[in-house]
Amino acid sequence: MSNSIGEVEENEVLFIIGSNATEAHPIIGNKMKKAVKSGSKLIVVDPRKTELAAMANIWLPLNSGTDAALINGLMYIIVKESWHDKEFIKERCTGFESLMETIEKYPPEIVSRITGISEDMLYETAKLYTSTKKAGIFYTLGITEHTTGTANVMNLANLAMLTGHLGIENAGINPLRGQNNVQGACDMGALPNTYSGYQDVISKEKREFFERVWKVKLNPDKGLRIPEMLDESLEGNVKAMYIMGEDPVLTDPDANHVKKSLNSLDFLVVQDLFLTETAKFADVVLPATCYAEKDGTFTNTERRVQRVRKAVEAPGECRLDWKILCEVSKKLGASGFEYRNSEEIFNEIRLTTPSYKGITYKRIDKVGIQWPCPTENHPGTPYLHKGKFPRGKGLMIPVEYEEPAELVCEEYPILLSTGRMLYHYNIMTRHSKKLNEIRPYELAEINPIDAEKLEIKEEDFVRVTSRRGSILTRATITDKVKPGMMFMTFHYKESPVNELTNSAYDPISKTAEYKISAVKVEKAENL
Amino acid sequence: MITFIINGKKTMVEEGISILEAARENGIDIPTLCYDKELSAFGGCRLCLVEIEGYKNLVTSCSTKVQEGMAVYTESERVVKVRRDILDLLLSNHPMDCLTCDKVGECKLQDYAYRYDIKKGSFEGERKNYAIDSLNPVMERDQSKCILCGKCVRVCKEVQITNAIDFSGRGFKSKITTAFDNPINYKNCRLCGQCISVCPTGALINKQLKGIRPWEVKKVLTTCPFCGTGCNFDLNVKDGKVVGVTPNPDSPVNGTSLCVKGRYHIDFINSPDRITKPLIKKKGEFVEASWEEAMELVVNNLKDTKEKYGPDSIAGLSSARCTNEDNFVFQKMMRVAVGTNNVDHCART
Numbered sequence: 001m002s003n004s005i006g007e008v009e010e011n012e013v014l015f016i017i018g019s020n021a022t023e024a025h026p027i028i029g030n031k032m033k034k035a036v037k038s039g040s041k042l043i044v045v046d047p048r049k050t051e052l053a054a055m056a057n058i059w060l061p062l063n064s065g066t067d068a069a070l071i072n073g074l075m076y077i078i079v080k081e082s083w084h085d086k087e088f089i090k091e092r093c094t095g096f097e098s099l100m101e102t103i104e105k106y107p108p109e110i111v112s113r114i115t116g117i118s119e120d121m122l123y124e125t126a127k128l129y130t131s132t133k134k135a136g137i138f139y140t141l142g143i144t145e146h147t148t149g150t151a152n153v154m155n156l157a158n159l160a161m162l163t164g165h166l167g168i169e170n171a172g173i174n175p176l177r178g179q180n181n182v183q184g185a186c187d188m189g190a191l192p193n194t195y196s197g198y199q200d201v202i203s204k205e206k207r208e209f210f211e212r213v214w215k216v217k218l219n220p221d222k223g224l225r226i227p228e229m230l231d232e233s234l235e236g237n238v239k240a241m242y243i244m245g246e247d248p249v250l251t252d253p254d255a256n257h258v259k260k261s262l263n264s265l266d267f268l269v270v271q272d273l274f275l276t277e278t279a280k281f282a283d284v285v286l287p288a289t290c291y292a293e294k295d296g297t298f299t300n301t302e303r304r305v306q307r308v309r310k311a312v313e314a315p316g317e318c319r320l321d322w323k324i325l326c327e328v329s330k331k332l333g334a335s336g337f338e339y340r341n342s343e344e345i346f347n348e349i350r351l352t353t354p355s356y357k358g359i360t361y362k363r364i365d366k367v368g369i370q371w372p373c374p375t376e377n378h379p380g381t382p383y384l385h386k387g388k389f390p391r392g393k394g395l396m397i398p399v400e401y402e403e404p405a406e407l408v409c410e411e412y413p414i415l416l417s418t419g420r421m422l423y424h425y426n427i428m429t430r431h432s433k434k435l436n437e438i439r440p441y442e443l444a445e446i447n448p449i450d451a452e453k454l455e456i457k458e459e460d461f462v463r464v465t466s467r468r469g470s471i472l473t474r475a476t477i478t479d480k481v482k483p484g485m486m487f488m489t490f491h492y493k494e495s496p497v498n499e500l501t502n503s504a505y506d507p508i509s510k511t512a513e514y515k516i517s518a519v520k521v522e523k524a525e526n527l
Numbered sequence: 528m529i530t531f532i533i534n535g536k537k538t539m540v541e542e543g544i545s546i547l548e549a550a551r552e553n554g555i556d557i558p559t560l561c562y563d564k565e566l567s568a569f570g571g572c573r574l575c576l577v578e579i580e581g582y583k584n585l586v587t588s589c590s591t592k593v594q595e596g597m598a599v600y601t602e603s604e605r606v607v608k609v610r611r612d613i614l615d616l617l618l619s620n621h622p623m624d625c626l627t628c629d630k631v632g633e634c635k636l637q638d639y640a641y642r643y644d645i646k647k648g649s650f651e652g653e654r655k656n657y658a659i660d661s662l663n664p665v666m667e668r669d670q671s672k673c674i675l676c677g678k679c680v681r682v683c684k685e686v687q688i689t690n691a692i693d694f695s696g697r698g699f700k701s702k703i704t705t706a707f708d709n710p711i712n713y714k715n716c717r718l719c720g721q722c723i724s725v726c727p728t729g730a731l732i733n734k735q736l737k738g739i740r741p742w743e744v745k746k747v748l749t750t751c752p753f754c755g756t757g758c759n760f761d762l763n764v765k766d767g768k769v770v771g772v773t774p775n776p777d778s779p780v781n782g783t784s785l786c787v788k789g790r791y792h793i794d795f796i797n798s799p800d801r802i803t804k805p806l807i808k809k810k811g812e813f814v815e816a817s818w819e820e821a822m823e824l825v826v827n828n829l830k831d832t833k834e835k836y837g838p839d840s841i842a843g844l845s846s847a848r849c850t851n852e853d854n855f856v857f858q859k860m861m862r863v864a865v866g867t868n869n870v871d872h873c874a875r876t
Contacts, residue, residue: 005756005780006779006780024754025754025755025756026717026719026754026756026786026787026788027756027758027780027781027784027785027786028756030686030687030688030784033688034685034686034688037685037688176754176755176756177754177755178754178755178847179753179754179755179847179848179873180750180751180752180753180754180755180757180847180848181755181847181848181849181850181851181854182755182847182872182873182874183755184847184850184851184854185845185846185847185849185851185854185872185874186872186874187851188845188851188854188855188858189854189855189858189870190845190846190854190857190858190870190871190872191858191870191871191872191874192868192869192870192871193868195858195862196855196858201868210862214859214862214863216863218862218863218866219838219839219862219866219867219868221839221868222868223839223842223861223867223868223869223870223871224839224842224869224871225871225875226844226871226872226873226875229842229844229869229871232842233842237839237840238840238841238842238869239832239835239836239840239841240828240829240832240840240841240842241841241842241843241844242825242829242841242842242843242844242861243843243844244843244844244845244846244849244853244857245845245846245848245849245853246844246845246846246848246872246873248844248873251873252873266828266832267828267829267832269825269828272802273795273801273802274798274800274801274802275800275802275806275813279802282806282808283807283808283824283828284805284806284807284808284821284824284825285802285805285806285813286805286821286825287801287802287803287804287805287806290752290795290796291749291750291752291848291850292749292762292769292793292796293796294850294853296850296851296852296853297850297851297852298750298752298757298850298851299757299851300750300755300756300757300780301755301756301757302757302780304757304779304780305851306750306757306759307748307749307750308749308750308850309747309748309749310747311745311747311749311762311764311769312762312764312767312768312769312796313767315797315801315803316801316803316804317803317804317805317818318801318802318803319818321849321850321853321856321857322850322852322853322856322857325853325856325857325860326856326860327822328822328825328826328829328860328864329856329859329860329863329864330864331822331826332826332829332830332864332865333864334860334863334864336859336863337856337859337860337864339856342850342852345852345855345856346851346852348855349851349852349855366748366777367777367779368750368757368779422717422786422787422788423713423718423787423788424788425753425754425788425792428752428795428848429753429788429792429795431794431795431798431800432788432791432792432793432794432795433664433794433798434664434665434734434735434791434792434794435787435788435791435792435794437664438663438664438665438713438718438787439713509875510875511875
């Protein structure tokens, strides 16, 4: 997030696109609802009628995957009406002219045809978003889990730059990150192209710095991203994998492809809490510790580094994750893995990661600090880009609308979208007895019109089939989804929706189009 | 800032705050059952009544603002007499099962009955006798123990913004209900449990913490392991086992708010399905092994693969669920010990 969670309530306009915050980020969702209750205006862009959509001043139920056209269309209106922030663009941005060339092609009549949103609504949305400086964009995976995910994000940046909604309090571009420490895992360099703090592995200077700290020669080539690892293992180029705390068989797209890839490895080690669907493919499974059994830090979506504390001993012979990794490293002949506790590791993180330098365990004992925090006297940074962007001038990169990779057709007439729900979190909460009792099985959302055609009743079983797989699930009948659309979560191994999803990727991020697959739905025998 | 006199002591406070807040700032605890600083003032329990010089009637200190020169008495004879009458009335219509009530030790009604020495209610008559709503997995609602302070209603309306419950009925028949007085479930409520946190009596109970006395637990402040919001809360630990979650008001992101997952997730920690020993696959079946054997197998296979096919034939997936420290060491292991940049995690999937 460019801004902080605490600022949500002070936003005068909330522009929420592809984010079901009240289910996926409930506490942030509460703050959004509170803002609306005290008079903030709410714009929600979502094909589903989420809780926030239902209470919005403007709800745009766009055709799935047409976000780029919608944003271009809004920018077209904003410039035509001269609602853009000319001074901000002149002082802080470059690329305005080339952006203009592209958005010229997106007048309201064309955008309305692509997105299914009326011209009036487009106009009202543009007007409301530019009616105040205190207008923040909030997005989640509804924007990124598309083949045009990176372009979508860049386009939201274009919109915010065009209107000067950046570098100030109560505004900005705010991705609500999905996992407790996905921000931290990225910050730590668990990425094939960067060391910690987003320091490029192909930069000679950065590499030499890490070579000096770690006293070892480092590989100068970028590594593989997850989908490439899986593809390369099918090709026979990746022979062994080490997987810690992830279950790609359930959570990655096109599960049957993932299984084939894991099967073709010579050796797979999985380090986890449970014998996950992925662990079943392993040669060795190592028992790890959960968050309540370890000390350390998580970094949340607003870049706040917070303490995790050991409350209890781990069961049986479970070991701390970092301790297992250190032992493997030492046995492989490496040095520099002699940490005695998590704080010593954190101190090495501080040494190598400029944005974490000023954060110490002592300073975050009670309240976490938001990076960048360059010195021990620095209070942390609640909002980014004040005065200038890290690269100097903000670059506006024009984005063209492209159709989703898979469209509905006669054989697969229903558009399937996937995501989370309030009562579960990925796959782990299925082991939480209380939560599982509340929602023990999938209820695929289907519109009453489609339900009538299929002759199904509430909680009846249906068979859902895509080009890649076929699964059984119970259905719930609701107008949260439009006719011709269906929504499922990925929490249930009994109805593994990722056997259906499309592994068509965004070319830059390699994020798959989880939000759009074409499927057919048939009534099934109730089990 | 304005000056006022509280229990004979002259003091300065910020303009616009309530007498109750001003008293708290000065270390004076005015009893209240319905006030919470996160919620709008309600003035319903009447226990926070105070006497003000020159005022004919006692006033509720939670909903009356301090004024310049005001002289307030928080424990005058007149105030204490009224408080004792109110507590007497409340206890006269309250089950006296404190010995076995799950709220004991954390019950405000009990605290104040002790403070003002009310042993039992002196008014005989009809008593509330409602069935306990316990059909859902996470919470129990005992309306017979409800004192109608309305905190649950306000937290649901003002903080959670769900409006799952409200007052219904009048007079003696007043109670807190869901729409159509249905039992609480995931269809009429988001089950966040914030109402449990604010309830001053045993009317709302977290089922997970039933049977555990509050003084038996050690509280450990930590950060939630689910979404990226980064809520803090206290893990409640008894006899070396996590038994439940309670909010911690000092949390910068969430304050006292928690969602259904944050509050009730802990069973997975103690799940019998956890793997607690290394497993090695032999002839297609997993068998338990020693750490030495498992580590040798891991290290030898990684070594052989690296020697035969080079470091880039090995790939690692780190985890967005693990700590920064775990992730840092994971990528360092791949880069330093294995010698490849083939490290990624689920940020993109």
